[in-house]
Amino acid sequence: MAKTGKTTIYDVAEKAGVSRQTVSRVLNNRQDVSVETRKRVKQVMAELNYQPNAVAQSLSRHKSYLFGVVTAGLKYFGPSRTLSGITNKAEELGYGLLLKELESFNSTNVIPLLHWFKSHQADGIIWAAPEIEDNRKWLTDVFPLIDIPIIFLTMEEQKDVTIVTTDNFSGAKAAVEHLIHSGHKHIGHIAGPLSWWEARQRKGGWETALTEHGLGVNERMWTQGNWSSKSGKIAFLELVEKYPEMDAIFVGNDQMALSVLQSSLEMGKKIPQDLAVIGFDGMPESEFYCPSLSTVYQNQDELGRIAVAELVSQTEENYLENKIVEPKYITIQPELIIRQSS
Amino acid sequence: MAKTGKTTIYDVAEKAGVSRQTVSRVLNNRQDVSVETRKRVKQVMAELNYQPNAVAQSLSRHKSYLFGVVTAGLKYFGPSRTLSGITNKAEELGYGLLLKELESFNSTNVIPLLHWFKSHQADGIIWAAPEIEDNRKWLTDVFPLIDIPIIFLTMEEQKDVTIVTTDNFSGAKAAVEHLIHSGHKHIGHIAGPLSWWEARQRKGGWETALTEHGLGVNERMWTQGNWSSKSGKIAFLELVEKYPEMDAIFVGNDQMALSVLQSSLEMGKKIPQDLAVIGFDGMPESEFYCPSLSTVYQNQDELGRIAVAELVSQTEENYLENKIVEPKYITIQPELIIRQSS
DNA sequence: GTGAAAGCGCTAACAC
């Protein structure tokens, strides 16, 4: 790095004996520059260790090559995986990232965020925070007014909105069907907080699998946690109490399943003989639980990657031809992993 | 949000019947505007739903209120926690974030990154990736040439560089001393990859505690993993083999400790009677392992928060008075949490 | 208190 970044296009032009525009042309790889001029300019750039000022470029181009990313609960397993996919793919495709984390999962205070991204001339936005309660309500009012592309992750299909999500319903259904095919008749469920769309989908998959196989569903057969291991423990104790004949359980995520394993052990229940357990998410650690946990693996990294790829394609279309982009609903299938717990 | 973000300071000025400068003054809360002019301008801004263009502001102010953040291994537990602390504190102090993730932990290809941040006029940089192998080597050459403040996380003290880190050495030492005081005489260690500074520090704490208490240390007493649960399992099996009298073990992180618990159970070893186990990190799940895991909790969120606070103070000093800022070495003490495994 | 002019570093539109 040169001592100071103050070298501008002007310095290069002067030293190379050309106009600033010519330098700009070289910078942008335009073809209408003679080979030798280009060579000379490039040489001077190298000598001066010239680095173009991206802010000035953004301002005059009206394009920043920056995406806004909205995340929430970064300290949890899922969101950080997704963000990792986003950063990698963005890097790959030549985009930088402006990052904002919501103060809480169900924050509805989104307008300032949108203004902020817009003010920084983000070319597009990835909304990588989950749908909870009415935290998508703003969409109906605000969405039509936003003039930059937005991709949403993990939410219910909605008209005109591009969404990338894991198919939670099918994943859950497959897990429960596996339990049914293994001969279990009394399959309970610990749901995540039902204010979350994902939690409702997973619970829906559980219900549907049971119903389709002629096994009834009722209130005794499930309880609700808040995704944390601690809440899972409480929910499990409650469930064992009200559904004593339970011989298998589908748990809303791996963390809650972890404490089901711990509590079962403490109660002297053998897994999977007395109680089969399947989780959801496929955390790497779940393979090393006692016993190793069957789970529904969802590729959250890929979720982020797809969102970025989609956004790039939308922005570039948008930019090049100013045409309206077709909204898409993109679904990723999770994968059932059977281990010792089932 | 207004339909288009095209409203500029000029539109406001025109509609309010003042000059653009006056609008700018109102925008920046300058005092040299009459009360009624200010009121009128503000009113017009509201009517027009005017939002200042941050890119233009950055360009003319030479200050962006943006920090660059370099992270690595976002999908792992630690880095995402730290990033969460960074996002929260930055938001609190009015700074936005430009995010980059290294392609690998030990990437040494940092110059383009620094150029990129600089090109986007970041006011400062937080280097939230761990010190591994020679991935800090560039510092000696490049650091003196960088003219924006950088704060590093998790690395060895170094002249002229501001660093915020957990005291891994003391945390490890305290854990091992706890084992010693509990009467254990044969305390093994599974280290993280010793190319990592943190892993070396933790191993150093283990060695020092043993040595200070007159217990010898030799090569039979430790093995090395790569932080993952899978590697922990392999390392543990190897260690049991070569150090059969081991009655306690200090493991480099919680993930590897998890598979120690699993393997011990499979071998029929009782924890903590046959083998006491202590991990490092304090992941929330560790409380729900079988049995619940004793561990050394480090507050990585706080690490990020402190880094941002420090960076803000450095940039603002830097900006206001152009004076050189004293480098600091800031250390956070981790906390020993004793649970059933020890 | 307020306005005019210049400039931040770059690109776009049009000349030549």
Added chain:
DNA sequence: GTGTTAGCGCTTTCAC
């Protein structure tokens, strides 16, 4: 091929 002239949207001097 290359240069000239205008901007992008804002802030900063420096007048008045």
